[in-house]
Amino acid sequence: KWPKGVTIKEVGPRDGLQNEKTFISTEDKITWINQLSESGLKHIEITSFVNPKWIPALSDATAVVTGITKVPGVTYTALVPNLYGLERAFQANIDEVAVFMSASETHNLKNINKSIDQTFPVLRDLVRETISAGKISRGYVSTVFGCPYEGHVDIDSVIRVSDRLFEMGIAELSLGDTIGVANPKQVQEVLEVLLKRFPADKLAMHFHDTRGSALANILISLEMGITIFDSSLGGLGGCPYAPGASGNVATDDLLYMLHGMGIHTGVDQNKLLHASQFIQEKIGRTLPSKSFQAASSG
Numbered sequence: 467k468w469p470k471g472v473t474i475k476e477v478g479p480r481d482g483l484q485n486e487k488t489f490i491s492t493e494d495k496i497t498w499i500n501q502l503s504e505s506g507l508k509h510i511e512i513t514s515f516v517n518p519k520w521i522p523a524l525s526d527a528t529a530v531v532t533g534i535t536k537v538p539g540v541t542y543t544a545l546v547p548n549l550y551g552l553e554r555a556f557q558a559n560i561d562e563v564a565v566f567m568s569a570s571e572t573h574n575l576k577n578i579n580k581s582i583d584q585t586f587p588v589l590r591d592l593v594r595e596t597i598s599a600g601k602i603s604r605g606y607v608s609t610v611f612g613c614p615y616e617g618h619v620d621i622d623s624v625i626r627v628s629d630r631l632f633e634m635g636i637a638e639l640s641l642g643d644t645i646g647v648a649n650p651k652q653v654q655e656v657l658e659v660l661l662k663r664f665p666a667d668k669l670a671m672h673f674h675d676t677r678g679s680a681l682a683n684i685l686i687s688l689e690m691g692i693t694i695f696d697s698s699l700g701g702l703g704g705c706p707y708a709p710g711a712s713g714n715v716a717t718d719d720l721l722y723m724l725h726g727m728g729i730h731t732g733v734d735q736n737k738l739l740h741a742s743q744f745i746q747e748k749i750g751r752t753l754p755s756k757s758f759q760a761a762s763s764g
């Protein structure tokens with residue numbers, strides 16, 4: 467019933483830090499990412515090349531990408547919204563480019579200042595240029611399970627955006643529960659539809675844990691054959707253009723559950739414990755991850 471192994475895509479340095487009030491210094495970001503690189507994680511999204519006025523927390527993207535010690539076998543990803551961002555990402559020699567848009571019109575507009583239809587040609591150029599540069603292109607679709615502005619999001623909108631992103635040539639699509647509103651029944655219903663169109667190994671799940679249902683949603687996704695999950699160390703994170711959004715499912719909690727179930731991830735929980743402690747100190751507040759807090763006090 468359960469897979470032997472799953473792939474964890476750590477998004478803490480990007481999704482985790484983009485919404486933090488405390489500016490984490492470039493040096494501390496680099497130290498933290500280097501710790502993550504040594505933990506057995508094979509995929510780390512380390513920053514974004516967006517407009518620094520929109521996301522000041524990640525305004526040091528170039529210095530971060532060029533400052534880390536890249537570990538062979540680890541893929542380093544950056545979020546990129548347009549060709550200007552791509553140019554910056556290429557100059558820094560990023561391995562993988564993540565493009566993103568929303569299934570709901572209002573969130574797309576608030577987040578990237580364009581309608582859904584205006585976004586398609588931008589992302590098409592981005593994916594084409596990424597692939598022709600010999601790099602990997604990953605896609606995100608946000609607000610799959612609900613929008614902070616529109617509420618319910620129609621599955622047809624999710625299908626339309628997903629179809630277009632795959633047509634462009636993305637290697638994998640991450641389905642975002644941007645504001646953490648999904649429940650397992652809804653996840654099942656959405657995946658039943660999407661898995662008829664796309665293979666399970668091309669889909670990743672990106673759950674924010676705003677209402678505490680992320681692990682339950684991951685469990686049902688696992689049952690349905692999904693084996694790629696995005697998570698953020700300590701449970702840091704949230705989208706500044708999605709009111710009420712809080713952190714991603716904590717990598718620490720996800721690992722505790724998966725390893726307890728005998729599902730292999732290749733990640734060393736002990737090494738990550740130090741990385742969680744490090745970033746908790748720098749952020750200056752208690753991290754949301756329950757298993758991290760239990761491990762720290764126990």
Ligand code: HMG
Nearest residue numbers: 515516517520547550551577578579606608609642644705
């Ligand atoms: P815009 O203002 O429409 O852009 O923003 P523009 O093309 O009109 O340019 C305006 C200014 O921005 C210009 O500078 C550009 O040079 C500059 P000025 O002439 O005024 O000095 N600019 C840039 N600078 C650096 N890098 C760039 C760049 N592009 C333009 N790449 C834009 C459009 C998309 C750039 C803006 O809306 C933006 O940066 N949005 C990003 C918002 C964001 O990062 N949101 C969070 C990430 S998404 C997320 O968290 C969800 C996810 O986790 C999945 C989930 O949970 O569902 C992925």
Ligand code: MG
Nearest residue numbers: 481642644705
């Ligand atoms: Mg997110």
